[in-house]
Amino acid sequence: MALSSFGYVGCRSSDLPGWKEYGTELLGLQMVDSTRDTLAFRMDDRKQRILIEPGSGGGVSFFGWEAEDLGALDAICNRLEKAGTEFFKMPRALCAQRAVTDGVYFLDPAGNRLEVFYGAEVADDDFVPSRAISGFVTGPLGLGHIAIYVDNLDTAHKFYTDVLGFGLSDYVTAPFRANFYHINPRHHSLALIEGANSDVHHMMMELYQLDDVGQGYDIALEDPEKIATTLGRHSNDFMTSFYTRTPSKFLMEYGWGGKLIDVNTWEPFELKVGPSLWGHERSWLDDEGRAKAKELRMAAAADGVQEPVYVADHNFIDNGINCAWWQQAHQK
Ligand SMILES: [Fe+2]
Numbered sequence: 001m002a003l004s005s006f007g008y009v010g011c012r013s014s015d016l017p018g019w020k021e022y023g024t025e026l027l028g029l030q031m032v033d034s035t036r037d038t039l040a041f042r043m044d045d046r047k048q049r050i051l052i053e054p055g056s057g058g059g060v061s062f063f064g065w066e067a068e069d070l071g072a073l074d075a076i077c078n079r080l081e082k083a084g085t086e087f088f089k090m091p092r093a094l095c096a097q098r099a100v101t102d103g104v105y106f107l108d109p110a111g112n113r114l115e116v117f118y119g120a121e122v123a124d125d126d127f128v129p130s131r132a133i134s135g136f137v138t139g140p141l142g143l144g145h146i147a148i149y150v151d152n153l154d155t156a157h158k159f160y161t162d163v164l165g166f167g168l169s170d171y172v173t174a175p176f177r178a179n180f181y182h183i184n185p186r187h188h189s190l191a192l193i194e195g196a197n198s199d200v201h202h203m204m205m206e207l208y209q210l211d212d213v214g215q216g217y218d219i220a221l222e223d224p225e226k227i228a229t230t231l232g233r234h235s236n237d238f239m240t241s242f243y244t245r246t247p248s249k250f251l252m253e254y255g256w257g258g259k260l261i262d263v264n265t266w267e268p269f270e271l272k273v274g275p276s277l278w279g280h281e282r283s284w285l286d287d288e289g290r291a292k293a294k295e296l297r298m299a300a301a302a303d304g305v306q307e308p309v310y311v312a313d314h315n316f317i318d319n320g321i322n323c324a325w326w327q328q329a330h331q332k
Helices: 016-026 070-083 092-098 153-163 210-221 287-303 324-329
Strands: 005-013 030-034 039-042 050-054 060-066 102-107 113-118 145-150 167-172 178-182 190-194 200-207 227-234 240-245 251-256 276-279
Touching: 005 016, 005 145, 016 030, 016 039, 016 050, 016 210, 060 145, 070 102, 070 113, 070 153, 092 102, 092 113, 145 153, 153 167, 153 178, 153 190, 200 210, 210 227, 210 240, 210 251, 227 251, 276 287
Parallel strands: 005 050, 060 113, 145 190, 200 251
Antiparallel strands: 005 060, 030 039, 039 050, 102 113, 145 200, 167 178, 178 190, 227 240, 227 276, 240 251
16 A cells, blocks of 8 residues: 555644634644744644644645655655646655644645645644543554545545545445545545535544544533534545534544454445445435435335444443343344
8 A cells, every 4th residue: 555644734724713623622633833924733742643734615725645654755756747736845844834744745636735645743742632531543554544525536436546546435426426535444534526616525533532522522412503513424434423513614423433444355345325324314415315314214214224333442341241132132
């Protein structure tokens, strides 16, 4: 696999004070740099993961995809060259700004600026979240995932799979077309949604504890207008999450319990159930879209479409209950 994870992101916003408050008080990020024009946040041992730059249109100004080392970066450059995609070396000053050793930048077919880098700098001091959360699931899985609209899904699919080496996890064809891609065991680091523009739909960050998400939901409920999608559970990565509106106009998914896959044996398939097993009432959809989403949710409930939760070892206690009756009743 050529790329290893979603490493960093640069967001545009005309409301830096708004991002300061949103990033710290709701998301629990650590603000590490604040100038008159920019903000930088930490979410783990890295010096920075999320950068905010001034810009009236909102959205994302650059996506940072991580390569494991110089060899992996070179391999990507070879593939870009073969595909006829023009790319440029990131100048020293830019690498310093991104806190990485080296990298290149180029545009994807939808016009998004992608940066591929290696050697992210690690901070000397520990990550200190701005509110009492247990922390973010990052490391080899990257900072989370990103979902973007592309005007031509087939062209974008070819670029992200053939040139950048993303693997298809699963896809939906109705009521709209969307593909989900992995580059590490996280079920998806990227989602491409067919749409008229190339806006970012949402970004996702995953928390260690379910209670981080629940307590974040309580904080978000203080201003219900900010909630774009209510608490619910996705049907493909099984993430329990809710979405809020960021000061960069796109949405932020705040979730727990995402599915991990074996990238060597995974086979892509078409998702036939709706995007959510329950919840996730989407206030950003029009009336027709909301009605359709509700119909799909109610169908999932009627059909008993359910999945066990995915937890890490340190996130559960085995209570030792071993009930033969329950096991027999639930054997598939
Ligand atoms: Fe998502």
